[in-house]
Amino acid sequence: MSWSWFAFLPEPPTGDEPADALASATTTDPDGRPAGLLAAWQRGRKPLPTAVRVDERVIDPAGAAAWVSLVLVPPQVAPLFDDPAVSQAMRRVLAGPPFAAISTLLRDAVHFAGAITVEHGEEPARLADDPFARLYPARILRVGPGVFGRVAPPAGPAIQRYGGKPWPAAGF
């Protein structure tokens, strides 16, 4: 298991899709107003200064439209990944009912940059239970098709990251 680059562009450039993106789609807020663009790139050269690492399994260019809870912690207030608050959020993910897909986000190998939690239903109500929203306010977004797939729930009880990979990606 590895990781991909991932970015949220609140004000995307007009015209073409992000260069070399593995997957991308525009987003709307719960009231249907345009709310930017989400994109993912294969691991390699960092595509944008704001890009973060995401578990590659959540990205699926053939995935259906989805609701997501996006927690993006600004660098200046980002906790360590090993902060007990982050650990407790991962425990709650493992203990609770599963989401369609979930990944933490990493800005580097040390800091927690946020999380993406995915549901494929028609309503975003379940995303109110996103455990990572306790660390920093979440954006609830409707994402067009072609970005997020379904992933079996993380296998516990492991909550440690493996090297610089975003949890729940496993393997050294």
Place this chain on the structure above:
Amino acid sequence: MREDLRAGGRFPDLELPDHTGNPRRLSELAAGDPLFLNFYRGFWCPKEQAFFRRLVRLQEEAEVAYTRFASVSVDPPEIAAAFRAGLDARWTFLSDAQRRYLAELDLLETTDTVHRPYLPASFLLFPDLSIHQVWNGYWFWGRPTNEELRQGFRAITRAIRPDWEVPAR
């Protein structure tokens, strides 16, 4: 129990639905880490409830130690999910409600003709599912203590992690 399910043998890479209904393979759940695999009779058995409370106490260590647990029974996924939630277990429970592997593994508990459950047996596995240690838990005292599991995880981890001895500068 099948003859080859002993230390040095290789455990079959079972594929079963987890407690949420998703098909899972043991190798996927191990994900490159040591795996503790236990078969249990069902949520209704007081010995299993006591044993799982023991495992739940160990999960706080396992969660930071790059080790995995998986538990298998004939309970349907929704029953396994409720049992798991009640225990506050945070690992994957697998459901063999169809009893696909009972005969293949020769793990049918023949003395219980009502539930036709799995014999309570536990296996400590390497990431490639080769067997490090086996416990027959038909009698409760035959089951592994948490200290025995710690010792087993230590032995496997020492064997599989090339940096067990901290690299010298």
